[in-house]
Amino acid sequence: MIFTSSTFLIFFACFYSLYLLLQRLPSVRPQNVVLLVASNVFYGAWDVRFLGLLWFSALIDFFVAQRIEDTTDRRVKRRWLTFSITTQLLLLGTFKYLNFGIESAVALLEALGFEAHYHTLNIILPVGISFYTFQTIAYTIDVYRGKVKPCRDPLDFSLYVGFFPQLVAGPIETPGHLLPQLVRKRVIDQASIRIGIYWILIGFFKKVVIADTLAPLVQHTFDNHDSISGVSSLIGIVAFSLQIYGDFAGYTFIARGIAKLMGIDLAVNFRRPYLATSPRDFWRRWHISLSNWLRDYLYISLGGSRRGPSRTYINLLLTMFLGGLWHGAAWNFAVWGIYHGTLLCIDHFLDQHGVRLRLLPTTYERANHVLRVAGMYVLTLGGWLLFRVTSMEQAGDILHNIVFNFHIDPGTIVLAVPVITLGCLLFGFHIAQERSENDLLALSWPSMARAGVYAFICVTIVTVGLKPIPFIYFQF
Amino acid sequence: MKHIAIRKIVQGLAVAALAVAGAEVFLQLIVSPTIEHARWYTGDIHTPDDKYEFVFTPDYSGWMRHFDNVFLEKLTLDPHGFRQPAKHPDSKQAVLLLGGYSMTFSYGLSDEQALPRAIGDALTIPSSIYTASWPGFDTYRMFHVYKDLLEAEIDPRIAVILFWEETLADFADLPRTFDEFAYSGSEAPDLFRYFEHSAIAPPKGRAQLLLGQWYYKSMLAHKLGNELNWLDGRMTRALRRLGVSISSEQAPVASRAPDEEQGAERFRAWTDYLTEYFGGTDRVLFVFLPRKAQAFIGDRYDRAISLLPPGAHHLDLNRSLGERIPFKGGYLAQGHYSAGSALLIGTTIAQEIDSMQGADKRSSMNVEGGSADRPDAGEAPPCCSP
Numbered sequence: 001m002i003f004t005s006s007t008f009l010i011f012f013a014c015f016y017s018l019y020l021l022l023q024r025l026p027s028v029r030p031q032n033v034v035l036l037v038a039s040n041v042f043y044g045a046w047d048v049r050f051l052g053l054l055w056f057s058a059l060i061d062f063f064v065a066q067r068i069e070d071t072t073d074r075r076v077k078r079r080w081l082t083f084s085i086t087t088q089l090l091l092l093g094t095f096k097y098l099n100f101g102i103e104s105a106v107a108l109l110e111a112l113g114f115e116a117h118y119h120t121l122n123i124i125l126p127v128g129i130s131f132y133t134f135q136t137i138a139y140t141i142d143v144y145r146g147k148v149k150p151c152r153d154p155l156d157f158s159l160y161v162g163f164f165p166q167l168v169a170g171p172i173e174t175p176g177h178l179l180p181q182l183v184r185k186r187v188i189d190q191a192s193i194r195i196g197i198y199w200i201l202i203g204f205f206k207k208v209v210i211a212d213t214l215a216p217l218v219q220h221t222f223d224n225h226d227s228i229s230g231v232s233s234l235i236g237i238v239a240f241s242l243q244i245y246g247d248f249a250g251y252t253f254i255a256r257g258i259a260k261l262m263g264i265d266l267a268v269n270f271r272r273p274y275l276a277t278s279p280r281d282f283w284r285r286w287h288i289s290l291s292n293w294l295r296d297y298l299y300i301s302l303g304g305s306r307r308g309p310s311r312t313y314i315n316l317l318l319t320m321f322l323g324g325l326w327h328g329a330a331w332n333f334a335v336w337g338i339y340h341g342t343l344l345c346i347d348h349f350l351d352q353h354g355v356r357l358r359l360l361p362t363t364y365e366r367a368n369h370v371l372r373v374a375g376m377y378v379l380t381l382g383g384w385l386l387f388r389v390t391s392m393e394q395a396g397d398i399l400h401n402i403v404f405n406f407h408i409d410p411g412t413i414v415l416a417v418p419v420i421t422l423g424c425l426l427f428g429f430h431i432a433q434e435r436s437e438n439d440l441l442a443l444s445w446p447s448m449a450r451a452g453v454y455a456f457i458c459v460t461i462v463t464v465g466l467k468p469i470p471f472i473y474f475q476f
Numbered sequence: 477m478k479h480i481a482i483r484k485i486v487q488g489l490a491v492a493a494l495a496v497a498g499a500e501v502f503l504q505l506i507v508s509p510t511i512e513h514a515r516w517y518t519g520d521i522h523t524p525d526d527k528y529e530f531v532f533t534p535d536y537s538g539w540m541r542h543f544d545n546v547f548l549e550k551l552t553l554d555p556h557g558f559r560q561p562a563k564h565p566d567s568k569q570a571v572l573l574l575g576g577y578s579m580t581f582s583y584g585l586s587d588e589q590a591l592p593r594a595i596g597d598a599l600t601i602p603s604s605i606y607t608a609s610w611p612g613f614d615t616y617r618m619f620h621v622y623k624d625l626l627e628a629e630i631d632p633r634i635a636v637i638l639f640w641e642e643t644l645a646d647f648a649d650l651p652r653t654f655d656e657f658a659y660s661g662s663e664a665p666d667l668f669r670y671f672e673h674s675a676i677a678p679p680k681g682r683a684q685l686l687l688g689q690w691y692y693k694s695m696l697a698h699k700l701g702n703e704l705n706w707l708d709g710r711m712t713r714a715l716r717r718l719g720v721s722i723s724s725e726q727a728p729v730a731s732r733a734p735d736e737e738q739g740a741e742r743f744r745a746w747t748d749y750l751t752e753y754f755g756g757t758d759r760v761l762f763v764f765l766p767r768k769a770q771a772f773i774g775d776r777y778d779r780a781i782s783l784l785p786p787g788a789h790h791l792d793l794n795r796s797l798g799e800r801i802p803f804k805g806g807y808l809a810q811g812h813y814s815a816g817s818a819l820l821i822g823t824t825i826a827q828e829i830d831s832m833q834g835a836d837k838r839s840s841m842n843v844e845g846g847s848a849d850r851p852d853a854g855e856a857p858p859c860c861s862p
Contacts, residue, residue, distance in 0.1 A: 209506070213506050213507065216543075216547040217547065219547065220547040220548050227550075410537075411539070411548060414518070414539070414548065415548075417505055417506075418505065418506040418507070421502065421505040421506050422506055425502075448487055448488070448491050449491075451488070451491055451492075452491040452492075452494055452495045453495075455491065455492055455495035455496070455499075456495040456498050456499050456502075459495060459496055459499040459696065460499045460502060460503060462699065463499065463503055463695055463696055463699045464503070464507075465699075
């Protein structure tokens with residue numbers, strides 16, 4: 001069930017009416033029961049078989065966390081934790097990486113001159129498995145670290161794992177943030193409804209108007225990179241940067257909006273990422289919940305920056321390499337991760353040595369800031385090229401096309417107009433938000449201006465039309 | 477108090493108008509107007525014409541686009557405005573594809589994927605494949621366009637006459653004689669009308685007609701027209717179920733006489749004429765193209781086939797291939813053939829042409845000109861006759 005489908009809208013209308021009715025009851029439990037049923041329906045709508053995997057994953061960590069808490073022996077705690085993480089990673093590995101692993105091993109053997117025969121398995125990737133396994137791993141580790149108490153109510157814990165707004169594409173929640181909200185009575189007031197509707201509308205706009213409009217354009221430029229000019233190829237990469245942001249941030253905004261309508265705050269996942277001034281700044285703004293997860297549960301576990309500079313760089317590269325692979329079982333994602341890991345290492349190195357990049361004298365600080373944002377955006381585009389291609393050869397061909405075939409062809413203008421229009425709108429809105437330091441900027445405008453924005457958003461969404469096009473991040 | 481309320485209403489209306497205007501401008505920019513979906517091509521693909529109302533622009537270079545899996549597909553037309561022929565360097569033998577609307581034109585496909593190429597590649601006897609097929613043009617108009625533009629250049633060994641979806645009633649208005657083009661300008665009953673540098677399918681619904689030209693100019697009006705039309709259809713059906721008599725207005729296209737018998741007579745005369753014109757049954761192949769909703773065709777092709785000249789070669793591809801073309805993936809742009817489907821159709825047509833040419837070679841030893849009755853070519857597949 002996709003947020004932008006009419007099926008979901010009907011489903012949510014039915015669910016939310018019941019949810020609001022139950023809000024009047026003193027106990028939160030009936031609401032949680034309805035929420036759990038709705039979450040099962042929502043997830044089971046993809047494939048009922050996926051539910052078994054989801055609840056198996058939840059069941060393991062529900063019991064393991066209690067065992068960890070109930071024992072005082074550090075080694076036993078550690079054993080339970082290892083068991084839990086191994087099980088979760090095995091699940092993830094089997095369903096997401098097994099075929100990739102076999103194919104890569106065979107390719108390696110063949111490259112070494114061996115003859116290899118193999119069969120890949122016909123395994124369907126369960127939607128959202130990367131998200132909910134990371135969420136349950138976070139829970140067990142936090143219980144192990146003593147940061148949270150284990151949840152002893154299966155209903156509450158099931159909701160923590162399977163809370164439908166964020167189940168299939170995040171934000172990846174930490175137990176300390178989400179679990180307490182599920183247990184206590186929630187407040188649904190006028191403010192939360194206003195914010196919820198605002199986020200949902202923004203999310204729909206980003207997905208339907210920005211991402212889905214640009215999707216065929218991106219497809220065209222990447223599929224025909226050998227027959228279009230370098231400028232058109234470059235426009236295609238810019239378009240992809242807008243598409244993937246619109247798609248993923250759109251999902252997050254809708255998820256946060258829906259949760260907000262239920263009186264639940266989900267973690268912030270995007271904070272104007274293309275206004276980042278450095279690689280570290282970018283990862284504080286892009287897919288924040290994954291960045292935090294990688295930092296808290298992987299980078300720090302590897303030793304973080306506590307073991308000297310060279311180990312720090314290795315940890316950074318390894319974290320980003322695995323973060324890249326998390327996105328998908330393909331080498332271009334791994335290369336994308338290493339690319340960002342390298343950028344982070346360089347950033348770290350420059351910072352450690354007190355080097356601050358400035359193209360202009362310090363008196364032009366604002367211009368320097370703009371140049372840093374532009375520079376980081378160009379670096380980000382390089383990453384998106386690696387992310388979007390289907391092979392490294394394609395990436396090379398596109399780069400070659402951009403460098404050696406840099407001219408305008410008749411199709412360039414046709415491609416450029418929507419990209420420039422949507423880019424200006426997005427950057428303009430983000431710059432206004434950044435300057436006001438207010439994520440809910442439009443909500444602070446006078447009522448008439450607000451109504452105008454809402455009308456504009458609604459009219460464009462309805463005219464473009466709701467199409468049940470899956471979100472890109474579902475495949476991860 | 478009253479003044480404040482009026483001011484608020486005025487402000488509200490102004491804001492709404494601004495929002496709607498802003499949305500229109502914004503949408504025109506992000507869904508570029510030159511490739512706006514309703515028109516399917518980048519601008520200036522059509523040129524006004526006194527005889528045919530419009531023709532396809534000679535040497536046109538642009539793109540096809542449709543939200544259904546066609547994104548900026550390159551399109552270059554030849555000096556006559558036809559789709560590029562699939563020329564074979566070693567052969568002077570020509571095969572002509574006549575009619576078949578945008579299906580033969582292969583809307584949404586590149587030249588490499590289009591029907592002429594698929595047929596040319598599959599033929600065992602090397603031939604160059606020419607198309608005289610334009611979207612919106614029936615066989616009658618197309619035949620005259622062919623005579624005006626292409627006939628002097630080629631002498632087709634085989635003429636493939638293609639039909640797609642026509643009912644016999646569609647032929648009822650055909651003129652009494654076929655030698656001269658009988659219509660002028662917009663008199664010709666046809667699928668498309670010329671409108672602002674482009675030929676378009678005229679809107680059929682009441683709500684769409686009400687919006688007039690705005691239906692094609694404005695993104696919002698287009699959407700509104702479609703939605704209102706849907707609502708209108710639902711309400712009309714509901715009222716009819718309640719026994720209320722409602723007349724459903726249709727576009728001018730509906731002015732065709734729905735006379736099946738007259739249509740059958742004209743269809744018979746028309747196919748006889750074409751068969752004779754192109755040199756007899758051994759040089760003419762009638763093809764009835766498959767449709768996405770296969771069942772929609774019903775028995776209309778059967779009736780048409782029964783009216784073909786005796787001994788005429790024909791293929792009912794709706795029957796023989798319809799089920800082999802997947803509903804999903806087999807079509808793009810609202811029912812046009814995908815590359816795979818075009819290949820399948822092209823290969824089947826080529827096999828039949830091959831079989832005709834083999835037969836024709838044998839018969840031409842006896843009868844010069846190839847207009848003799850078709851000799852026994854073995855057991856014909858179920859889709860073919862005789």
